[in-house]
Amino acid sequence: MTEVIDGNAVAAGIREGVADCVDALTGADVKPGLATVLMSADPASETYVSMKQRDCEEVGIEGIHVEVDPDAPAEELYATVDELNDDPSVHGVLVQLPLPEHVDKREVVRRIDPAKDVDAFHPENVGRLVAGDPRFKPCTPHGVQRLLEATGVDPEGKEAVVVGRSDIVGKPMANLLFGRDEGGNATTTVCHSRTDDLAEHTRRADVVVAAAGVPEFITGDMLSEGAVVVDVGVNRVERDGDSTLVGDVEFESAERKASAITPVPGGVGPMTRAMLLYNTVKAAALDADVDVPLP
Structure with missing residues (x-):
C-alpha cells in the first residue's frame, strides 16, 4: 500500500524541536529574531509573509516585519536590508519574492549578510553548499x-532524479542528494525543459523530486x-x-505506482516553513556561539 507522506506531521515535530532550541537560547540570553521584508501588494506574498510571522510567534522566535512601497526606488529596499544586517536583534533576513520589475533580485540577495541569509540564496552560502560545507541548507x-x-528512505546508492533546475530548489536539491553527508550519496x-525523453530518466529512478512548476x-x-x-x-x-x-505530479496515477508520495497541499510546503525556523535558530x-541541539 502506498504511503502518503504527511508533511504537516513531520513539520510539527521539527517546530517542537525549534521551540526547545528557542528556550535553550533564551536561557543563554539570546532571543532569535527573523525579519521578513515585503515589497509587493500581491495577496499571495502577503499571505506567505503572515504565515511565516505566525510560525515565529508559535515557536517563540521574535518576528520583525518591514514593508517597502512596491513603487519605491530599489535603493529603499537595499537600505532596509542594510539596516537589518546591522541590527544585532535580527538573526535571519528574508526578502519575500517576487520583487517589482525595477528591483534587481540578485543585488538584493547579495546584500543580505550571509550569516543572516536563512534562505541560503547568497552566493557565499550557495558556494559553501556546493563545496560540501553548508552554513545553512536551502x-x-x-x-x-x-x-x-x-x-x-536513505538515498545512498539509489538512483535519484530531480526534475527542474531552479536556483531555489532543483540545483541545491541535486547537490544535497549526491553530496557525501547523511541524506545524500x-x-x-x-x-529540465530541454531533456530528451524525460520518462526514460524518471522510470529508472528510485527517488523522483518534481520541481518544475508544470501542473x-x-x-x-x-x-x-x-x-x-x-x-x-x-x-x-x-x-x-x-x-x-x-x-507537478498527477497524484492518482502516481500513487498507484509509488511506494511513498507527498500530497499537494500538505507535503513539502509545511516543511519549507519549518526549515526556515530551523535556519533562524541555527543562525542565532x-x-x-551557543551550542544547542538542533532538531
Missing part, C-alpha cells in the same frame, strides 16, 4: 531531505514500480469552475 531542499528521512540526474506533468506511467515521489510543485488550476491546488546559535 529550506525546501532541506525539507525534502527531512521528509525522506522521516519516511525511512545518491546517483543523481537533473532533468501534473509527471504521471504514473513515467515512474518505476515502488518509486518514492516528492512533489515540490504548487500550481493553481481551474477545474470544473473551481480553483484548486495541484502539484552561531552568532552567539
